[in-house]
Structures are given as C-alpha cells and as structure tokens.
Amino acid sequence: MSITAEDVKAALGRVIDPNTGKDFVSSKSVKNLKVDGGNVSLDIELGYPAKSQLAAIRASVEAPLLALAGAGKVTVNVHTKIISHAVQRGLKLMPNVKNIIAVASGKGGVGKSTTAVNLALALAAEGAAVGMLDADIYGPSQPMMLGISGRPESADGKTMEPLENHGLQVSSIGFLIDPDEPMVWRGPMVTQALTQLLEQTNWRDLDYLIVDMPPGTGDIQLTLSQKVPVTGAVIVTTPQDIALLDARKGLKMFEKVGIPILGIVENMSTHICSNCGHAEEIFGAGGGERMCAEYGVEFLGALPLTMAIRQQADSGKPTVVAEPDGPVAAVYKSIARKIAVKVAEKAKDMTGIFPNIVIKND
Numbered sequence: 001m002s003i004t005a006e007d008v009k010a011a012l013g014r015v016i017d018p019n020t021g022k023d024f025v026s027s028k029s030v031k032n033l034k035v036d037g038g039n040v041s042l043d044i045e046l047g048y049p050a051k052s053q054l055a056a057i058r059a060s061v062e063a064p065l066l067a068l069a070g071a072g073k074v075t076v077n078v079h080t081k082i083i084s085h086a087v088q089r090g091l092k093l094m095p096n097v098k099n100i101i102a103v104a105s106g107k108g109g110v111g112k113s114t115t116a117v118n119l120a121l122a123l124a125a126e127g128a129a130v131g132m133l134d135a136d137i138y139g140p141s142q143p144m145m146l147g148i149s150g151r152p153e154s155a156d157g158k159t160m161e162p163l164e165n166h167g168l169q170v171s172s173i174g175f176l177i178d179p180d181e182p183m184v185w186r187g188p189m190v191t192q193a194l195t196q197l198l199e200q201t202n203w204r205d206l207d208y209l210i211v212d213m214p215p216g217t218g219d220i221q222l223t224l225s226q227k228v229p230v231t232g233a234v235i236v237t238t239p240q241d242i243a244l245l246d247a248r249k250g251l252k253m254f255e256k257v258g259i260p261i262l263g264i265v266e267n268m269s270t271h272i273c274s275n276c277g278h279a280e281e282i283f284g285a286g287g288g289e290r291m292c293a294e295y296g297v298e299f300l301g302a303l304p305l306t307m308a309i310r311q312q313a314d315s316g317k318p319t320v321v322a323e324p325d326g327p328v329a330a331v332y333k334s335i336a337r338k339i340a341v342k343v344a345e346k347a348k349d350m351t352g353i354f355p356n357i358v359i360k361n362d
Contacts, residue, residue, distance in 0.1 A: 002037045003068050009033075011064040017057070019050060019341050024061065038072030040065050046080045047344030049207070050337060051127035054078045080127060082207040085346040087229035088258045094199070097131070097206045099231040099343055101262065102224075104254070106246025108215035111267040112236040113141045114313045115303065119234070120210040121320035122329070122336035124167040128207040131162060131169040133198055135224065136214045137190045140174030147316020151175060152201075159200045166321045171201040187219045194224060208340075221250075225257040231343055232262040234300070239266055239287035251295060261297045262342040264288050265335060269302035279304075298342065301335040304328065 013025040024030050024044055031043040044061055058078045065074045084098040094100070103116035117132065124130040134142035143149065146168065152160035152175055162169035173193060185193070203209065211228070214220055233254045237247035251261055266288030270279045292299040303309075312322040320329045 003035055003040060003070055005033055005035050007068055008035060008040055008042070008065060011068060012061065015060055015064060017046075018053065018060075019046075019048065019337050020345075038070045039074075040071070041075040042077075044076060044078040046078065047082065048337060048340035049080050049082065049123060049126035049128040051080075051125070052333065082128060082340075082344075083348060085231050085343055085348060087231055088226075091227075091229040093229050094203070094209075096203045097209045099207065100209045100211060100229060101339065101343070102211045102213050102228075102230050102233040102254075102259070103236060104213040104221070104233055104250050105215050105236045105243075106248065106250040107243060108139075110215075110236055110238045110243050110247075111303075111309075112215065113145065113212050114309060114318065115236045115265055115267055116210055116212040117142060117145045117313070118318050118320045118329075118332040119336045119339065120168055120208075121166055121318055122333040123208055123210075123340060125320060125324065126333065126336065126340075128340070129205055130167070131171070131203050131206045131209040133201075133209060133211045134170070134172030134174060135194050135197075135211050137173050137185065137193055137220075138214065140172045142170060142172050142212060143174040143179075144316065145313045145318055146170055148175070159202050162201050162203060166317075169201075169203060169206065171197050173197060187223075190220050191223045194220070195227065198228060208343075221253065222257070225254060225259055230259045231346065232260045232339075234262050234339060235264045236267055237264060237288055237291070238268045239281065239285055241287065244287045244291055247291065248295075251291075251297070260346065261295070262339050263298035263300035264292050265300050266302040268305035271305040274307050298338065300338050301331055303331055303335075 009025050012030060013023050016023055017027060020027060029044050029046065031045045033042040044057065058076050061076045062074050065071060082098060084093055087093060103112060105112040120130050120132045132142055134140045146165045148163045148165045148170055150163060152163060154160045162171050163175060235247050235250055237243045254261055270281050272279050289299050309319050309328060312319050320332050323329055
C-alpha cells in the first residue's frame, strides 16, 4: 500500500506549530512535498527564527508520517525564511533591512533598553540577522550594555559601518560622542541625528532592526514614527499604575501613525530576592495583562526584577548571552519568538513587485 500526498497532508493537518498555534498545512508551511511509494520528503518553512526548536519541530512532523501504513523513509527539512512586511502607508522599506521593530515606553525607568537589547540578542540566538539602533540620543545606553567601545569606520566618508558584538550590528550616538558629554540639543537636531544614524549606517542584510526608542511621546518620537518604516512596535511597561498610564500614551501614538502594536512586555513584574528566592510584586500585579485586554493587543510575557539582569547589562553581557540557558533568557527568547511570529503574520511588503508607471506625452 503506497502513501499519497493527501495522506501526508491529512497527517500534517493535525500537527500544530508550537509558536503560531496553527497546523503546518493551513499555514502553508509545507513546501516541496514529494511522495514516492512509501518514501516522503518535504520542507517545513517557518516565517520566524526558531533555531532552538528546529529539532523538536522536525520530530513532531516526522512522527505522524512514520506512523502511516506503508511508510518508508521520511525526510523532513525545517528551515526559516524571513521576509519583509508592510509598513506605514507612504513609506518605503530601507535597503538591507527587512523589518524594523520599535521598542518603546511612555516613560523612562521601566527597563526598556535592557528589554530591547535582550530581545535583539534572543532573535539573534534563534538564528536571525539582527541590528540594534540606539535611538535614545540623550541617554545612549546600548554601547555599555553590549560592551562596545570605539568609533565607527567610514570607507567613503559618507556612511559608517556598524560596530558589532554578541552577533549584533549596532549603531548609536554613543559611539560618536564622549561618554560624559551631555547632549544639549533641541528636537530638530536630535531628529536629524537619528535619521542619519538610521540611514547612513551600512546595515548588512538584516532580518530585524530593533530600535531602542527614547522614552516619552514627544516630537522626537512622533517624527521617528512618521519617517521610519516600522513593521511594528513593542511597548514595555511595569505593572505600576503610573507606568501603565504613560504606556497607554505610547500605544495611542503608534496607533495614530498607523504602526501596529505587536504586544506588551511587562518588566519588573516580580522582585525575586537573591538571598532567599522570595517573590514579591513590589510594583503591583497584572497591570500589563489588563492593559492588553483593554486595547485588544497581545501580552508577550512578564520579566522579573532581579539583580542579575541589571548586573549583566551593566557589565556588557546581557542576560541572553550571560546565561543563555537560564530561566530568564528562556523568557526573553519566548517573547522574541512571539514578536517574530506576529511580524510573520503581517501582510507582505508588495512595493517591490509593482513597477513604476511613467506617463509620457508623445
């Protein structure tokens, strides 16, 4: 008894992708299906990076196929293909950058930069090509968090090369100024500097560019949101009511400029004592989830307030690279995969498909 392609599709229709919650057939992840008697070969194409899960996904696909009557050799190849997705109307994608993800907060002090850098590192750890733009001109922190010093090089005198560490391409105003020098610039100068950092950095074939946004919802943030082709935004807050009040403003700002909210991350959710391990909700509880329910956006996850996260970021080796197999790194990776899945589910960018229409008068 030989196996048919319909048999294979019926079996795979019951296998659920652990990250999307959808089966591999309806999500059109099954590619290059070949059936020869009892032998089956196929590709599973994921739209998001999941390097740590490829073996488990492959096994979950192979198992029901090997159980089919008359099954012979089963070959399953699982790979990732990350594509560009749609951005705000009227904006074109940047060259060599497929997707830009803004990480923002309505106010400072909620751990936005620490969250942004760990999410970037988590996406890189899962196999994506990732860049980090430190858009906080007044308080650039990514050079310290990523353990990078020095000045960017320029081959042509017009553009600069990103500095690199821990597998990330990084651009920051912090590379161009003295660490102790205050940025006493007005809004237009800051906006121009950010635009130059973004557009004059030679990003190399990025799947994701994470933008660590300045805190707040003022002129700088609004201008960035209108000029930068952003695929989606992530809001970072704490459970505290005052932080949620400002986080709502950030969410509303992105909605007004047509940038989808990918989800909300609740940082400093619980404090874990480094001596006894006791967990205490010093900033309140459940605020992020309530906000998600109120605005109909996804709750991406909650991160603890621990001394280790702060120490690791200060030392230039954030948690995802300092303790890659630890429980907190696992939370960052889980959140990063959710963000990547949300991006993958967005509409594809179609601007490169249509030719320019030129009307000539003869």
